[in-house]
Amino acid sequence: MQSLELHSANASRPDVAILGGGLSGRLVAWQLVRAGLRVALYERGGADGSAAAGWVAAAMLAPLAEAAVAEPSIVAMGAAGLEQWPFLLEGLPDPVFFQRNGTLVVWHQPDRSEAVMFDRRMRANAPPELLRGGVERLSGQQLGNVEPALAGRFQEGWLLPNEGQLDNRQLLKSLGAGLQKAGAELHWHTAIDEGNVPDAGLVIDCRGLGARPVMPSLRGVRGEVVRIHAPGIGLRRPVRLLHPRYPIYIAPKENDLYVIGATELESEDMSPMTVRSALELLSAAFSLHPAFGEARILELNVNCRPALPDHLPRVQWDGKRTLRVNGLYRHGYLLAPAVTGEACALAQALLGGATAGRTLDWDTWRAGRPWPDLFRQTEA
Numbered sequence: 001m002q003s004l005e006l007h008s009a010n011a012s013r014p015d016v017a018i019l020g021g022g023l024s025g026r027l028v029a030w031q032l033v034r035a036g037l038r039v040a041l042y043e044r045g046g047a048d049g050s051a052a053a054g055w056v057a058a059a060m061l062a063p064l065a066e067a068a069v070a071e072p073s074i075v076a077m078g079a080a081g082l083e084q085w086p087f088l089l090e091g092l093p094d095p096v097f098f099q100r101n102g103t104l105v106v107w108h109q110p111d112r113s114e115a116v117m118f119d120r121r122m123r124a125n126a127p128p129e130l131l132r133g134g135v136e137r138l139s140g141q142q143l144g145n146v147e148p149a150l151a152g153r154f155q156e157g158w159l160l161p162n163e164g165q166l167d168n169r170q171l172l173k174s175l176g177a178g179l180q181k182a183g184a185e186l187h188w189h190t191a192i193d194e195g196n197v198p199d200a201g202l203v204i205d206c207r208g209l210g211a212r213p214v215m216p217s218l219r220g221v222r223g224e225v226v227r228i229h230a231p232g233i234g235l236r237r238p239v240r241l242l243h244p245r246y247p248i249y250i251a252p253k254e255n256d257l258y259v260i261g262a263t264e265l266e267s268e269d270m271s272p273m274t275v276r277s278a279l280e281l282l283s284a285a286f287s288l289h290p291a292f293g294e295a296r297i298l299e300l301n302v303n304c305r306p307a308l309p310d311h312l313p314r315v316q317w318d319g320k321r322t323l324r325v326n327g328l329y330r331h332g333y334l335l336a337p338a339v340t341g342e343a344c345a346l347a348q349a350l351l352g353g354a355t356a357g358r359t360l361d362w363d364t365w366r367a368g369r370p371w372p373d374l375f376r377q378t379e380a
């Protein structure tokens with residue numbers, strides 16, 4: 001049995017203090033405030049979310065395409081998360097662009113071996129029920145019918161018809177507005193370190209890479225993306241271009257906006273994008289469709305994905321009063337509904353148990369959850 005040291009209820013103290021108001025922090029706050037808890041959120045950046053890794057992300061929700069680079073538990077959590085997104089978005093005050101038009105995977109003929117590898121890895125990591133009806137092989141002709149903008153440009157491809165994407169910036173903004181309306185205490189431009197942790201029944205640390213002082217094995221993986229405005233091309237869904245050196249995706253948002261990404265570099269350097277990366281990303285986009293040559297570059301963005309050594313997410317409990325939600329790495333949007341939903345379930349069980357004077361049996365709790373390995377008491 002695990003003994004709790006949660007602070008007892010107090011009218012002037014929030015039930016939960018959330019450190020970090022990026023992707024996971026806002027989502028945890030939103031779910032807990034909707035569950036009737038008193039929530040305070042502390043974010044070192046502003047209400048727009050621009051200090052978060054979640055601000056620069058493409059926010060593709062692609063469990064099958066990610067299966068080519070991620071292990072089965074990520075794929076399973078991601079598939080569940082994709083189904084949960086519409087329910088999470090439902091109660092938000094402002095609309096958030098969300099679509100499930102699928103992912104298109106294409107390659108230039110000299111790179112065909114990349115497609116064979118991608119297919120093998122995807123099939124090794126994805127469960128049969130996701131693959132069934134989840135991958136359609138397309139001839140060049142069929143590809144043109146599905147994605148008219150690419151008609152005549154590729155000899156073959158795959159459509160993964162069930163995959164989705166959303167607009168990350170609209171989401172962060174709408175979550176901020178929703179939290180405000182719901183009466184959460186919002187402390188923007190407030191950095192929290194180990195010396196000024198706020199008083200609350202339970203503390204949930206969602207600081208991404210900012211949690212490294214207390215999670216030493218956390219590391220940043222640099223990612224660079226370009227935002228462009230390209231009227232007239234009209235891609236209907238995210239497209240992944242396989243390439244041995246420069247695999248890229250192009251994710252269309254509303255109003256002819258496209259996010260081209262992303263590099264993945266073992267570095268925590270947050271300095272501006274290199275010329276090399278800009279050339280690689282933009283050349284690959286140009287090779288997908290020459291009309292991207294006329295696009296206007298709006299932003300060249302950089303941030304670091306918060307990753308643990310095994311590249312798996314964690315909901316970590318210190319056995320006292322702190323939960324840490326981290327390690328979302330390159331799948332934050334894909335995994336966030338499942339991971340933050342599980343973190344909220346644990347938070348509610350801990351707070352409910354403390355109020356009733358009960359202790360939580362940690363092993364029984366874990367064993368009863370869909371992804372027990374998500375829950376840890378140490379980083380290892």
Ligand SMILES: Cc1cc2nc3c(=O)[nH]c(=O)nc-3n(C[C@H](O)[C@H](O)[C@H](O)COP(=O)(O)OP(=O)(O)OC[C@H]3O[C@@H](n4cnc5c(N)ncnc54)[C@H](O)[C@@H]3O)c2cc1C
Nearest residue numbers: 020022024044053054059060192208210223331332333334
């Ligand atoms: C280039 C790029 C592309 C990506 N594309 C995708 C994609 O297509 N699909 C997908 O699923 N995922 C994608 N991701 C991954 C996703 O963005 C991350 O997994 C996700 O943002 C991590 O969420 P988080 O809440 O843990 O961290 P963050 O979103 O970084 O939020 C952490 C927050 O904590 C705040 N903070 C830090 N330190 C402190 C402190 N001391 N006090 C107070 N606040 C603090 C930060 O300001 C930040 O707002 C991408 C990431 C990058 C970088």
